[in-house]
Amino acid sequence: MRFRHLNELAKLCADEGLTIGELMLAEQAAESGHPPAWEFAKMADYYAVMKDAVKRGLTEDTTSRSGITGLDAQRVAAYNGAGTSNLGIAGDAMAYALAVSEVNASMGRIIATPTAGSCGIIPGVFVSCQERFGLSDEHMTYGLFAAGAIGYVIANNSFVSGAEGGCQAEVGSAIGMAAGALAELRGGSPAQAVHAVGLALKNTLGLICDPVGGLVEVPCIVRNGFGAVTALAAADMALAGVRSVIPSDEVIQVMLEVGSAMPDKHRETAGGGLAQTPTGKAILEDLRSKRAKRGKE
Amino acid sequence: MRFKDVFSIIGPAMVGPSSSHTAGAARIGRAARQLLGDGEAANPVEALITFYGSFAATYAGHGTDVAIVGGILDFATDDPRIPDALNLAEQAGMSVTFREGKGLYPHPNTARVRLKTSSGQTLEAVGISIGGGNIEIVEINGFRAKMTGVYxxxxxxxxxxxxxxxxxxxxxxxxxxxxxxxxxxxxxxxxxxxxxxxxxxxxxxxxxxxxxxxxxxxxxxxxxxxxx
Structure with a gap:
């Protein structure tokens, strides 16, 4: 890859007259040695998996193995269908993101974007916007390359796993990736897309990873729903001309600083936060006793 | 650069719920199965799996157990049969034992897989799951090694x-x-x-x-x- 930072990425795109998605496809083909068409087909397959996960989450039983989550996407979709949603049509992005995260929690097939814990945000944003604005699968696939380029910069300069950097690194990164990609998909320049990333990341700095019972369920699933809505908002701000006053690359450094300073108990160990509330602890105890019973059978 | 390409960010395609505890575990199991050999004669009849660290603490909730056995059955990370892998292993004539390991281990998410074929051939591999579904095999039959599965x-x-x-x-x-x-x-x-x-x-x-x-x-x- 010829870029390490988002400002370099935006400059390369501007110099070469390419979108972020187009540039990333070329860079990926150069890295792998495969023809661009091969890489594009693989990404298109991944998009088909995302769409399928949205559909399954909205129609199938997504009760998780632990039994503590499931079917919230269908509740939200039904509520949205009644036409009184505060979010209006943007509520679809939230429902779809919940759907994919619930498919993940119930051991269904998803694409890690960048991780399984944050796998709902990009499909939620992409699939709902594709339907709403009548965009082609090809256009959306380029969007995934754009999201990947943004994630590549975040991952190599900061982190994308909750164990390393808290939830800001997983859900936060996914929101930044979705926001930047959506800005580009809606006709924004590479520079606007990069502003969208910084605007979005600033809103999740400091978010801890505190999964109840150590499972990728509470609060991960609802954070994917919220994340999709935040990504729409960040893309809109950037498309309206709002700039990230602190450049996006500097915001990524802040994520690194904040995540590195986060105590272990707030980095995917279930040792603090929501996981250690009275109810969080009761759920963990309940899961343990159920498991012990199963083990004896 | 820790992450080298677009598909280490967008991907892998996988069965949930955790890229490190499910997809990574499946890849470790599959690497061990392929290291045992190719073809039906190399199908394992015994699998002894030892989990360490976070794997040991949370494997049941994350489906690490079914994922690693799915890998040993040579399933890819997104194979829909993974949730049913324990039953499928039984049908395939493979006995599976899980242990929680004590002592030193190289990473919070570590698994040791010992496989045996019907002819008595064995393979022991140690794998670590380093995040986002990425793994490293760090030991093979007692030899130190490094293999990522990316290539x-x-x-x-x-x-x-x-x-x-x-x-x-x-x-x-x-x-x-x-x-x-x-x-x-x-x-x-x-x-x-x-x-x-x-x-x-x-x-x-x-x-x-x-x-x-x-x-x-x-x-x-x-x-x-x-x-x-």
Whole structure:
């Protein structure tokens, strides 16, 4: 890859007259040695998996193995269908993101974007916007390359796993990736897309990873729903001309600083936060006793 | 750069719920299965799986158990049969035992997999799951190793004799195969050794035949986790 930072990425795109998605496809083909068409087909397959996960989450039983989550996407979709949603049509992005995260929690097939814990945000944003604005699968696939380029910069300069950097690194990164990609998909320049990333990341700095019972369920699933809505908002701000006053690359450094300073108990160990509330602890105890019973059978 | 390409960010395609505890575990199991050998005769009849650290603490909730067994059945990370892998293993005649390991381990997410075929051939591999579904195999049959599964890889068991590496790399050169990463370890001076090579290119039958014909080479295994 010829870029390490988002400002370099935006400059390369501007110099070469390419979108972020187009540039990333070329860079990926150069890295792998495969023809661009091969890489594009693989990404298109991944998009088909995302769409399928949205559909399954909205129609199938997504009760998780632990039994503590499931079917919230269908509740939200039904509520949205009644036409009184505060979010209006943007509520679809939230429902779809919940759907994919619930498919993940119930051991269904998803694409890690960048991780399984944050796998709902990009499909939620992409699939709902594709339907709403009548965009082609090809256009959306380029969007995934754009999201990947943004994630590549975040991952190599900061982190994308909750164990390393808290939830800001997983859900936060996914929101930044979705926001930047959506800005580009809606006709924004590479520079606007990069502003969208910084605007979005600033809103999740400091978010801890505190999964109840150590499972990728509470609060991960609802954070994917919220994340999709935040990504729409960040893309809109950037498309309206709002700039990230602190450049996006500097915001990524802040994520690194904040995540590195986060105590272990707030980095995917279930040792603090929501996981250690009275109810969080009761759920963990309940899961343990159920498991012990199963083990004896 | 820790992350090298777009598909280590967008991907893998996987069965949930956790990229490290589910997809990573499946890849570790699958690498071990492929290291045992190719074809039906190499199907394991016994699997002993030892989980360490976070794997040991949370494996049931994350489906790490079914994922690693799915991998041992040679399933990719997105194979929909993964949730049912324990039953499928039983049907395939494979007994599975899980243990929680004590003592030192190289990473918070570590698994040790010991496999045995009906003819008594065994394979023991240690894998670590480093995030986002990415793994490293760090030990194979007691040899130190490094294999990521990002590239197609060869595990070449051979005698520790002068010139054996030149012989192996000579065959690779003839087949225009470029080495991405290579690790060599031995049990003792002039004893058994293992060379693990990650390649940028496809591993052809001709290459495998040539490597197997090298006098010091005992056996060659191919690990290919690049399809998901």
């Amino acid at each position: 197609k890889a060869l595990a070449i068991f051979h005698a520790d004799t002068p010139g054996v590496i030149a012989e192996i790399t000579g065959r690779l050169r003839e087949e225009h195969s470029n080495i991405g990463y290579m690790s060599v370890d031995r049990k003792s001076r002039s004893g058994d050794a293992l060379t693990v090579i990650e390649l940028d290119t496809d591993i052809t039958e001709e290459l495998l035949t040539k490597l197997a014909a090298c006098p010091s080479v005992q056996s060659v295994r191919v690990v290919d986790l690049t399809d998901s």
